[in-house]
Amino acid sequence: MKLFDDYVRKNDLSRRYITLEIIERSIALSGYRIVTYGESVTIERLVDTLGVRDRTNVTDSYTYSEGGVKAVFIRYGISDNDKFELLAHELGHILYGSAGTSSEQEDAANSFKANVFLHNTSLEEHTPVVIKPRSTAPLTAPKGDRTGANLLKLVVLLAAVVIIIVVIIFLAREPSENPAPLSEDNIGVSSVVVDSDRSSAPTTAEGETPPSERIVWVTQTGEKYHSKTCSYVRYKTNIVSMEEAEAIRMNYEPCSRCRGYKEYE
Numbered sequence: 294m295k296l297f298d299d300y301v302r303k304n305d306l307s308r309r310y311i312t313l314e315i316i317e318r319s320i321a322l323s324g325y326r327i328v329t330y331g332e333s334v335t336i337e338r339l340v341d342t343l344g345v346r347d348r349t350n351v352t353d354s355y356t357y358s359e360g361g362v363k364a365v366f367i368r369y370g371i372s373d374n375d376k377f378e379l380l381a382h383e384l385g386h387i388l389y390g391s392a393g394t395s396s397e398q399e400d401a402a403n404s405f406k407a408n409v410f411l412h413n414t415s416l417e418e419h420t421p422v423v424i425k426p427r428s429t430a431p432l433t434a435p436k437g438d439r440t441g442a443n444l445l446k447l448v449v450l451l452a453a454v455v456i457i458i459v460v461i462i463f464l465a466r467e468p469s470e471n472p473a474p475l476s477e478d479n480i481g482v483s484s485v486v487v488d489s490d491r492s493s494a495p496t497t498a499e500g501e502t503p504p505s506e507r508i509v510w511v512t513q514t515g516e517k518y519h520s521k522t523c524s525y526v527r528y529k530t531n532i533v534s535m536e537e538a539e540a541i542r543m544n545y546e547p548c549s550r551c552r553g554y555k556e557y558e
Contacts, residue, residue, distance in 0.1 A: 296388055296401060297408035310416060311409050313377045316384055323387045324363050325356070326444060331369040340366070342451065354379040356386045362443045381406040507537040509553050511545055523551035
């Protein structure tokens with residue numbers, strides 16, 4: 294009874310009906326967000342993420358407060374009268390200071406709900422004509438109220454976890470520093486050649502290996518050819534080697550970064 298009396302006195306409700314709107318506002322000002330489950334795929338995913346599926350399967354309302362997330366779950370499609378009764382019960386949980394399900398906590402929440410109905414009934418019996426306001430003077434919100442912010446933090450945290458997992462998977466698949474060229478058998482490219490010893494290749498008058506003898510590297514999906522030390526292909530595994538003249542004949546163009554020649558400078 295004291296829990297209810299303190300609530301009425303604090304919010305100046307002794308001569309006013311406690312309406313559904315007042316109950317919802319009180320829940321919001323306590324830092325909780327009312328979430329209607331069974332209404333959308335997004336909310337159902339949130340239910341599964343928070344691990345309260347078993348709870349919502351057997352009850353029409355449930356107060357959740359863990360890990361900085363505060364929410365009152367209520368089933369979609371119930372009547373306004375049922376919603377008023379359920380949210381009055383959950384507000385009792387919140388004001389009691391715990392969202393648990395122990396016998397003591399349930400008794401306190403049920404007592405709070407019963408007193409809400411007794412309060413409204415008392416006003417009906419002692420007041421011949423009562424205008425039930427649709428809106429009331431706003432309750433004073435505590436400073437720094439961040440209703441709904443906690444759920445946003447949860448979404449951001451989950452997104453960060455997904456990004457970290459993707460990065461770990463990508464790094465785990467990072468190829469070795471000096472991959473060997475793929476063979477003709479496992480890539481199906483008839484023009485693959487074995488990298489020859491360039492120290493014995495003929496050179497031009499200027500001492501530079503001619504294009505017909507230079508070995509360049511291409512990827513199976515790219516349109517450029519590269520020197521083997523080019524950063525574009527250095528750590529890739531889907532590269533093949535061929536003579537520069539053959540690459541030009543197959544319409545490959547020199548890489549804009551290494552021009553295909555840095556290996557020979």
